[in-house]
Amino acid sequence: MLPPFGGNRMKAIEAIDITKVYPNGVVANKNVNISVEQGEVHAIVGENGAGKTTLMKIFFGIEKPTSGEIKVFGKRVHINSPREAIALGIGMVHQHFMLVPSFSAAENIMLGIEPRKRFFSVDFKKMESIIGDYAKRLNFQIPLWEKVLDLPVGVKQRIEILKALVRGAKILILDEPSSVLTPQEVNDLFEVLKRLVQNDLTVIFITHKLNEVKQIANRITVMRNAQVVGTYENKDVTETDIVELMIGRKFEYDIKREPKEPGEILLIVKNLNYFREDGAHILKNISFSLRAGEILAIAGLEGNGQKELVEILTGLREKATGQILLNGDDIMGSHPWEIRRAGVSHIPEDRVEVGCALDLSIAENLISDRFHLNPFSTRLVYKKKHVIEFAKKMIKEFDVRAKSSTTMVRMLSGGNMQKVVVAREMTNSAKIVIANQPTHGIDVASSEFIRKKLMQIRNEGKAVLLISTDLQEVLQISDRILVLYKGEIVAHLRNENITETDLGYYMLGVKRQSEEQIKESVNL
Amino acid sequence: MKRTLLLLEFTRFVITVGIALLIGYIFLLFIADEPTEAFKLFLTGPMTTQRRFFEFLNNAVPLMMTGLALSIVFQSKVFNIGAEGQLFFGAFGAMIFALKAPQIPWLHLVITLVGAALFGSLWAFVPAILKAKWKASELVSSLMMNYISYFLVLFLVNNYFRDKTAGALVSYRFPQSAWLSTLSRYRLNSGLFVAVALSVLVGWLLYRTKWGYQIRVVGANKKFGYYSGIKTINVIFWVQILSGAIAGLAGGIELTAMYRRFVWQSLPGYGFDGIIVAILARNNPFLVIPSALFIAYLRIGANIMGRTTGIAPEIVVVLQSIMILLITAEALLGRFKQKAVAKEAMKSE
Numbered sequence: 001m002l003p004p005f006g007g008n009r010m011k012a013i014e015a016i017d018i019t020k021v022y023p024n025g026v027v028a029n030k031n032v033n034i035s036v037e038q039g040e041v042h043a044i045v046g047e048n049g050a051g052k053t054t055l056m057k058i059f060f061g062i063e064k065p066t067s068g069e070i071k072v073f074g075k076r077v078h079i080n081s082p083r084e085a086i087a088l089g090i091g092m093v094h095q096h097f098m099l100v101p102s103f104s105a106a107e108n109i110m111l112g113i114e115p116r117k118r119f120f121s122v123d124f125k126k127m128e129s130i131i132g133d134y135a136k137r138l139n140f141q142i143p144l145w146e147k148v149l150d151l152p153v154g155v156k157q158r159i160e161i162l163k164a165l166v167r168g169a170k171i172l173i174l175d176e177p178s179s180v181l182t183p184q185e186v187n188d189l190f191e192v193l194k195r196l197v198q199n200d201l202t203v204i205f206i207t208h209k210l211n212e213v214k215q216i217a218n219r220i221t222v223m224r225n226a227q228v229v230g231t232y233e234n235k236d237v238t239e240t241d242i243v244e245l246m247i248g249r250k251f252e253y254d255i256k257r258e259p260k261e262p263g264e265i266l267l268i269v270k271n272l273n274y275f276r277e278d279g280a281h282i283l284k285n286i287s288f289s290l291r292a293g294e295i296l297a298i299a300g301l302e303g304n305g306q307k308e309l310v311e312i313l314t315g316l317r318e319k320a321t322g323q324i325l326l327n328g329d330d331i332m333g334s335h336p337w338e339i340r341r342a343g344v345s346h347i348p349e350d351r352v353e354v355g356c357a358l359d360l361s362i363a364e365n366l367i368s369d370r371f372h373l374n375p376f377s378t379r380l381v382y383k384k385k386h387v388i389e390f391a392k393k394m395i396k397e398f399d400v401r402a403k404s405s406t407t408m409v410r411m412l413s414g415g416n417m418q419k420v421v422v423a424r425e426m427t428n429s430a431k432i433v434i435a436n437q438p439t440h441g442i443d444v445a446s447s448e449f450i451r452k453k454l455m456q457i458r459n460e461g462k463a464v465l466l467i468s469t470d471l472q473e474v475l476q477i478s479d480r481i482l483v484l485y486k487g488e489i490v491a492h493l494r495n496e497n498i499t500e501t502d503l504g505y506y507m508l509g510v511k512r513q514s515e516e517q518i519k520e521s522v523n524l
Numbered sequence: 525m526k527r528t529l530l531l532l533e534f535t536r537f538v539i540t541v542g543i544a545l546l547i548g549y550i551f552l553l554f555i556a557d558e559p560t561e562a563f564k565l566f567l568t569g570p571m572t573t574q575r576r577f578f579e580f581l582n583n584a585v586p587l588m589m590t591g592l593a594l595s596i597v598f599q600s601k602v603f604n605i606g607a608e609g610q611l612f613f614g615a616f617g618a619m620i621f622a623l624k625a626p627q628i629p630w631l632h633l634v635i636t637l638v639g640a641a642l643f644g645s646l647w648a649f650v651p652a653i654l655k656a657k658w659k660a661s662e663l664v665s666s667l668m669m670n671y672i673s674y675f676l677v678l679f680l681v682n683n684y685f686r687d688k689t690a691g692a693l694v695s696y697r698f699p700q701s702a703w704l705s706t707l708s709r710y711r712l713n714s715g716l717f718v719a720v721a722l723s724v725l726v727g728w729l730l731y732r733t734k735w736g737y738q739i740r741v742v743g744a745n746k747k748f749g750y751y752s753g754i755k756t757i758n759v760i761f762w763v764q765i766l767s768g769a770i771a772g773l774a775g776g777i778e779l780t781a782m783y784r785r786f787v788w789q790s791l792p793g794y795g796f797d798g799i800i801v802a803i804l805a806r807n808n809p810f811l812v813i814p815s816a817l818f819i820a821y822l823r824i825g826a827n828i829m830g831r832t833t834g835i836a837p838e839i840v841v842v843l844q845s846i847m848i849l850l851i852t853a854e855a856l857l858g859r860f861k862q863k864a865v866a867k868e869a870m871k872s873e
Contacts, residue, residue, distance in 0.1 A: 380733055
């Protein structure tokens with residue numbers, strides 16, 4: 001019988017007083033101490049920006065610590081590159097897979113370390129047997145010779161795991177492994193992880209899904225504000241405990257959705273179809289209507305056409321067919337500035353790439369959709385004073401934590417950055433707000449704040465189209481729910497007495513409503 | 525924090541200049557008979573006489589204007605490096621208007637300079653429209669336009685405007701009404717005032733008008749600009765036209781003030797040096813003024829050294845280039861910056 005974790009077991013990897021400061025002055029890790037023992041599943045949890053990913057990047061040699069040291073199996077090491085990390089037996093499965101789509105599974109797994117025959121030709125037989133060995137030990141099923149691009153996400157993830165294992169990984173780091181998976185695939189993944197630790201491997205598991213942590217981890221390290229709050233035995237903490245450790249205070253949900261009679265129809269989408277360049281039918285006959293004073297949610301797993309739908313509605317993507325009726329005018333194919341002028345506001349999914357300009361100030365980011373209007377500009381002159389004044393007001397109203405209104409947006413945390421975007425998109429004159437994943441990847445407190453604001457503008461009579469993969473969020477604030485599955489609306493539900501499980505069935509495509517039930521959403 | 529970084533940036537600049545000078549000096553040890561004397565000439569040369577001082581200022585004029593032209597396109601993250609060709613074509617435009625327009629005092633000069641700007645922007649129009657309509661890389665097309673400008677202008681000048689009575693391949697002399705005046709006996713180019721005023725004006729345009737705001741937004745994040753409802757294609761188009769006009773004007777000023785004919789048989793190189801000026805100024809129009817003065821000082825200092833010591837002019841150019849290379853190397857001493865940032869960040873935590 002081995003001693004319990006947290007005792008005298010062999011340490012697989014340790015961080016001792018690690019501090020990391022990025023060139024822009026962000027302190028991502030501050031005196032971080034953590035020790036992961038051999039054969040455990042060690043979960044690292046924390047809000048976005050708490051420093052989890054940075055710590056993993058340091059372990060894998062992508063970033064170098066500003067100070068502090070790393071020990072691997074008790075030996076002090078300097079890890080200067082992923083190559084060195086792999087040589088030390090550290091493997092990493094990134095959140096976004098690093099695979100060559102047009103190569104087969106086997107080729108991806110052995111990329112760069114292919115067994116050779118004479119005259120440099122690849123020894124495919126040997127390749128198969130090597131991978132087969134590993135796969136058998138873990139009870140994996142992998143179609144070795146199929147192209148990666150045709151494989152489902154769960155399988156791609158296993159390929160990533162095998163890739164690390166054949167390179168000799170003893171310590172496997174998984175960065176948010178479950179975020180792309182369906183509930184069924186998550187269960188399969190956990191089976192794999194259990195088998196890995198039975199084979200004496202060590203798993204470091206980064207996530208912010210606490211039910212999963214409780215389900216799989218031996219020990220849990222909680223990070224907050226670039227520091228480690230503590231490491232706990234799984235059995236010693238409840239989910240609520242972990243949340244409170246993560247955010248550093250008591251937490252309760254307190255958003256109330258008061259019943260409200262929706263107003264006039266503001267937006268009608270009719271028979272919207274979209275084909276991607278490669279011919280894939282991404283959106284199939286999408287029809288729905290949106291009324292003033294309601295939140296209509298579009299739920300679904302990521303990658304079921306949400307991104308394309310939003311981009312078409314906001315003019316960022318062209319070449320779709322069908323009608324988008326806004327006050328009776330068809331705005332299909334209009335430019336973003338026309339659609340904005342017609343009264344549609346947009347909180348984009350990707351705040352860094354689309355939602356702001358990182359190197360401009362908060363103030364300058366807040367007026368990008370109205371810089372040309374009074375009081376920010378006259379015919380010619382840009383009135384900086386008024387812009388700053390407005391920004392100060394917004395920073396207060398939306399609780400943006402920043403040194404001043406002229407701070408560069410780059411310096412803000414994800415949550416505060418999102419608040420800047422939300423502040424801009426909610427305070428313009430638009431009657432319709434399209435919010436695409438408005439709380440994705442930001443801290444609990446900011447998420448809560450943003451949901452409250454969405455509720456507030458709904459009560460004030462704006463129409464909100466909420467696109468979300470977060471079921472809790474959908475059930476918490478929406479009035480009606482459309483479920484999108486493989487580019488089709490498969491269900492239209494009123495948010496009355498439905499559960500996450502109900503929604504889950506539709507999202508996975510297990511269940512679907514009849515045409516008539518769905519039609520109701522258009523002819524309300 | 526901001527002040528620390530600014531100070532650091534300045535210190536970094538001083539240190540890099542120091543290192544560059546040191547390397548320059550070591551270089552001189554090998555090739556000059558009296559390295560210390562040569563080096564002193566290099567450092568203080570432009571300050572020793574009024575004539576040299578004005579030579580240095582005159583050299584800064586076209587550099588300032590091309591630096592300005594490039595700083596605004598770079599601000600919008602457009603890499604139109606066609607300032608050289610635009611300047612050349614602008615100079616050609618100035619020549620046409622100087623020789624052909626009615627010789628009304630003042631007005632003639634104004635028409636000549638406006639013509640130069642017009643020709644410059646005409647040259648910028650081609651890459652700009654190719655970019656806007658067909659997303660052609662402005663880097664490639666503007667570079668090609670430089671060659672076209674060079675050979676086309678030479679062909680036209682040498683075949684149709686050549687002054688056969690002059691001893692060299694130059695155009696006819698401009699009438700006096702198209703002269704931009706020079707000051708004092710040593711001929712200070714009064715275009716200097718135009719260049720400085722224009723820098724301030726463009727700085728104001730960039731930071732204090734709504735067009736400038738759009739340019740900065742598009743430069744900071746084009747996708748964000750488009751999403752926010754800015755007509756990014758238009759912004760990118762017009763910024764190139766404006767840049768071309770400034771570069772063209774630079775050519776016009778150079779000819780009307782300094783030469784009063786079309787004299788160039790090779791590209792003068794101001795457009796390429798303008799890239800250095802813009803980068804050194806971090807694309808800030810206000811900083812273009814000191815930046816252009818600095819580069820001009822290096823150039824003239826080296827020229828004076830070459831003239832008085834007999835060091836081969838080729839070596840002088842090599843030396844200049846090494847120094848500019850070092851000074852614009854962003855990463856040099858980056859480690860100190862990183863350390864200071866880390867220290868500062870931990871302190872404020």
